[in-house]
Amino acid sequence: MRRGGNGVRAIGMNQVRKGIRTTGMTRAASAAHMKGMQLLWLLALFAFWELITRFGAVNPLLLPPATSVLLRLFQGLLDGTLLLQWLQSVGLVLLGLLLGSALGLAMACLAYFSPASRPILSLFASMMHPLPGIALLPLILAVAGIGVKAVFLVMLHAIVWSSYLGMSAGFRAVDPHLVDVAVNMGANRRQLIRHVLVPVSLPQTGAVLRIGWSRGWRALISAEMIFSAIGSLGGIGWYLFERRAFMDVTGLYAGILLVILTGVVMENGVFRIWFPDQS
Amino acid sequence: MRHHLPGKRTFFVRSVFPVLLIVVILFLSACVPDAGKALTVSVAEQYGLAYAPLQIMREKGFLEAAMQDREKGGRPVTVNWVRLANTSAIREAMLANEIDVAFTGIPPFLLGVDQGMPWRMITGLSRCPVDLYVNDPSLTTLAALVGKHRIALPQPGSIQHVLLAMAAERELDRADIFDRQLVSMKHPDGMQALLSGKDITAHFTAPPYSFLEEDTAGIHPLLRGESAMGEPYSFLVGIAEPEFYEDTLRLDAFRDALERAILFIAENPGETARLLAESYGLTPEETETYLYGRDIFFETEIRGTETFVDFMVRTGYLQRRLALRELVPEEK
Structure with missing residues (x-):
């Protein structure tokens, strides 16, 4: 739940009463309440979607009814191909996240300990961070050729710079006294990284991973939509591209729904469980 | 941490109202006026x-x-x-x-x-002419293209894709045999890739790209659209x-x-x-x-x-x- 967002704006008896009641709620209960409300809104959205398509407010050729899209999604997953394509994409993004964060961590350590490397690293990060990987396509194609490798590079590019910037900021925010204490106790650089810098900046790392995930997932899907299926399944992005090419709108929305659901599960499941402080 | 459950009014203002607003905007934007009497x-x-x-x-x-x-x-x-x-x-x-x-x-x-x-x-x-060009002189039959070679064409479901599938069905008994070898590329990109000779072996394209490829040394047609189709087509x-x-x-x-x-x-x-x-x-x-x-x-x-x-x-x-x-x- 966002702090500040629900801050006291106008104080009336009603608000005070509610305030008392809610402060009495446990953290778990409030989280459950949040989940419940989210689920309610999700159902309302689906109902709204179904209604506007069933009653002709929206042309079903543009947006098919929610139930047929859901049905198609289940069929696609049971039938296997979509499931495999989804697994390929999720596998790639997790691998990219792992590698991207590792590279980001390495660069952040380098920048932390070697002042000489800082200008070049920060120059590179500020040049590359805002650049969409797709814009680098000609270069990436020359290096990696057409295929999964190129897709992976586009995604890695999306993850690595934000991860470096985030981790660097996390390291800089570590209380220098803690570092001094560790150094005085004879900690070498590796111990300093392992026992001070990384653990202290862990809350920041959660945010870094979360940003890396969303940037990487987006980049991966756009790259897959451009590169297509070669000697492999092509991933969920290719599924979207193919469905659109075959003018199969129901399939297209089933794919979009799967992309969204993956995001929701990662956000509400994985990250909220691993890094609860970040919510 | 302080929590406030929104009261009835704030609930309306914060949650229901924006949604209603979006609905209204969507409906209004759907009613585009006719272009006068022109x-x-x-x-x-x-x-x-x-x-x-x-x-x-x-x-x-x-x-x-x-x-x-x-x-x-x-x-x-x-x-x-x-x-x-x-x-x-x-x-x-x-x-x-x-x-x-x-x-x-x-x-x-x-x-x-x-x-x-x-x-x-x-x-x-x-x-x-909508033809399939290859940059490998040793390739002379469609069967030789099966397997590792990558075939560039505009997109799945395009006329090029269907012509390729027709030829594959006739010669190799399987219409979808090349479906896992396809790379979706716009005509000019496909031609560049074919000429560079790195990733793409074959390009199914249309004029003027088919003419440019036809005229390039080392590149030859492997399949003509009309023979794939078996008759003239639009x-x-x-x-x-x-x-x-x-x-x-x-x-x-x-x-x-x-x-x-x-x-x-x-x-x-x-x-x-x-x-x-x-x-x-x-x-x-x-x-x-x-x-x-x-x-x-x-x-x-x-x-x-x-x-x-x-x-x-x-x-x-x-x-x-x-x-x-x-x-x-x-x-x-």
Whole structure:
């Protein structure tokens, strides 16, 4: 739940009463309440979607009814191909996240300990961070050729710079006294990284991973939509591209729904469980 | 941490109100007013040698003239040209009422009908060589292409894809044998990739790219579109939505203007080449050779529909056998 967002704006008896009641709620209960409300809104959205398509407010050729899209999604997953394509994409993004964060961590350590490397690293990060990987396509194609490798590079590019910037900021925010204490106790650089810098900046790392995930997932899907299926399944992005090419709108929305659901599960499941402080 | 459950009023202001606002905006934006009383046609603007009559029609104002001739009520006539990339974009633009007429290959048109699009073919436009080129001299049969080689073509479901599948079915007994080897690339990118010889072995393309590849040393055609199909077929056909094809005035005006443009091309090679050269990035001389010397034909007859339907039903690209009356407008 966002702090500040629900801050006291106008104080009336009603608000005070509610305030008392809610402060009495446990953290778990409030989280459950949040989940419940989210689920309610999700159902309302689906109902709204179904209604506007069933009653002709929206042309079903543009947006098919929610139930047929859901049905198609289940069929696609049971039938296997979509499931495999989804697994390929999720596998790639997790691998990219792992590698991207590792590279980001390495660069952040380098920048932390070697002042000489800082200008070049920060120059590179500020040049590359805002650049969409797709814009680098000609270069990436020359290096990696057409295929999964190129897709992976586009995604890695999306993850690595934000991860470096985030981790660097996390390291800089570590209380220098803690570092001094560790150094005085004879900690070498590796111990300093392992026992001070990384653990202290862990809350920041959660945010870094979360940003890396969303940037990487987006980049991966756009790259897959451009590169297509070669000697492999092509991933969920290719599924979207193919469905659109075959003018199969129901399939297209089933794919979009799967992309969204993956995001929701990662956000509400994985990250909220691993890094609860970040919510 | 302090939590406030929003009160009834704040709940409305914060949650329900924005949603209602979005709904209202969506409904309002759906009610786009009609373009006054003007008589309008919006045509998808596409480039390429095979689209030449369209560009002539535009440059010479034939469509405006044809509509003016038929319009007795004195309504002003407007023609809009909208740039679109491919048949998926055409489909979406038609559903959004942005365009009335567009040109595409028969297979993507059929896929659209199969998926419930109410569009129909109002005219043919052109026939031209659509061929598969390879950059490896040792490749001489389709069978040799199976396996590792990568084949570039515009997109799945395109006429190139369907022609390749037809040849694969005939020669190798499996229409989808190449489906895992396809790379979706625009014509110029596909040609670049084929010429660079790195990732792409084969490119299924159309003029002028097929001509450029044909003329490049070390690159040879492995499959001709017409032999894959087994008969002549329209490369491009004109498609329109019901509002347009049921409106005799606009439909006839469009057909007239197109005939006039085709006639103009036949009678004025020099001027045609001069008008078109710039948009193709070719010289007028090259344009003239390509347009008149290399098997591009402009005609309003639609050819090959049944063969495409038969094949696409048999191989599952279409869910059902489409009847001809679903594909062309009733002649009045």
